[in-house]
Amino acid sequence: MTVPSVAERSATDIDAPPILAVRGLWKVFGPKAESVVGSTLTRDELKQQSGCVAAVRDVSFExxxxxxxxxxxxxxxxxxxxxxxLTRLIEPTAGEILLDGEDVRTxxxxxxxxxxxxxxxxxxxxxxxxxxxxxxxxxxxxxxxxxxxxxxxxxxxxxxxxxxxxxxxxxxxxxxxxxxxxxxxxxxxxxxxxxxxxxxxxxxxxxxxxxxxxxxxxxxxxxxxxxxxxxxxxxxxxxxxxxxxxxxxxxxxxxxxxxxxxxxxxxxxxxxxxxxxxxxPRSHVLTLRWIMRPAQPDEPLDGPALGPDVVIRDAVHAVLSAERPVRVMDGETLLGVVTSAEILEVIAGGPQA
The missing domain is CATH 3.40.50.300 (P-loop containing nucleotide triphosphate hydrolases)
Structure with a gap:
């Protein structure tokens, strides 16, 4: 079975309202949990001073x-x-959980x-x-x-x-x-x-x-x-x-x-x-967007083209076998170029160079 990569999956609309929005979520276990909300103490300090454990501390995401x-x-x-x-199988101590704008906590x-x-x-x-x-x-x-x-x-x-x-x-x-x-x-x-x-x-x-x-x-x-x-x-x-x-x-x-x-x-x-x-391995995750560079004035721009979200690993053969710089294109727009030098630098660097 061929499994689509993250970059190949259907794109979500980043401008659309989120289906779920979590705002300032806290979950504190222990006595007088509400009094701990907002504390900046470390986990160990909080445990020693209040007997509470803040399992979730002021988490927000969409x-x-x-x-x-x-x-x-x-x-x-x-x-x-x-x-x-998120479904209140555990009751949050503070914060909002908005599902399509409706607060699950209420x-x-x-x-x-x-x-x-x-x-x-x-x-x-x-x-x-x-x-x-x-x-x-x-x-x-x-x-x-x-x-x-x-x-x-x-x-x-x-x-x-x-x-x-x-x-x-x-x-x-x-x-x-x-x-x-x-x-x-x-x-x-x-x-x-x-x-x-x-x-x-x-x-x-x-x-x-x-x-x-x-x-x-x-x-x-x-x-x-x-x-x-x-x-x-x-x-x-x-x-x-x-x-x-x-x-x-x-x-x-x-x-x-x-x-x-x-x-x-x-x-x-x-x-x-x-x-x-x-x-x-960085080449397995990073895309051409991370390694492309601006084209030089005297560089030929008639080489093969790839999209900016192609994973480096998947572009190795195309780039190394190309006689000219590979163009990184977003539609008709040239974003930059990639050559064997950029590819080999990532591969030689291995995991987190």
């Missing part, structure tokens, strides 16, 4: 409609707490149930399948809870079972399936509800590497086909770079950087991020 937005960080960074706050119990049933669905690391129900009934379960009629919910369940590649397994039970197949069932169950936003909380971390890679490709394929907004939580940088249109990096509950994969690798916000991406 998610564009139709993008894959990855939240990543090491264990204890606050990423899983953050995603659970929703009453009934509205919150509707949001979880219709608008936001979550795929967990532990699949949460009902062992006594077959695949078809597991996938249809959410629709059953919503009161959807039997014929309609099974028709929809069969549609998404086909979409995630489980045709022929409708009557199988969870214990008859591999881990990867069970995760496909969980994904199908979330898709069946046709939510506006899909939330993934480290869904593949318990899978074997080969199955994990297969499921990552499946998420990319599904996003390419159905265009859902996806928020994906992971501690794996390679996974984040592979899946994310944009990546939010957290440390000790705080936002460190938000950017596209090439921005995170090419322009890390601080030493923490720089260390994080130090082992990533």
């Amino acid at each position: 998610v564009r409609r139709g993008e894959v937005f990855v939240v990543m960080g090491l264990s204890g960074s606050g990423k899983s707490t953050l995603v659970r706050c 929703a009453d119990d009934r509205s919150l149930r509707e949001l979880r049933r219709h608008r936001m669905a979550m795929v967990f690391q532990h699949f949460g399948l009902l062992p006594h129900r077959c695949v078809l009934h597991n996938v249809a379960f959410g629709l059953e809870i919503r009161g959807v009629g039997k014929r309609e919910r099974y028709t929809r369940a069969r549609e998404v079972i086909g979409l995630v590649g489980l045709d022929g397994f409708e009557d199988s039970y969870p214990d008859q399936l591999s881990g990867g197949m069970q995760q496909r069932v969980g994904l199908a169950r979330a898709l069946a509800a046709d939510p506006e936003v899909l939330l993934f909380d480290e869904p593949f971390s318990a899978l074997d590497p080969l199955i994990r890679r297969e499921m990552q490709n499946e998420v990319i394929r599904l996003h390419h086909e159905v265009g859902k907004t996806m928020i994906f939580i992971t501690h794996d940088l390679s996974e984040a770079l592979k899946l994310g249109d944009r990546i939010l990096i957290m440390r000790d509950g705080e936002l460190v950087q938000v950017g596209t994969p090439d921005q995170v690798v090419g322009a890390p916000a601080d030493d923490y991020v720089r260390d994080f991406v130090s082992d990533i």
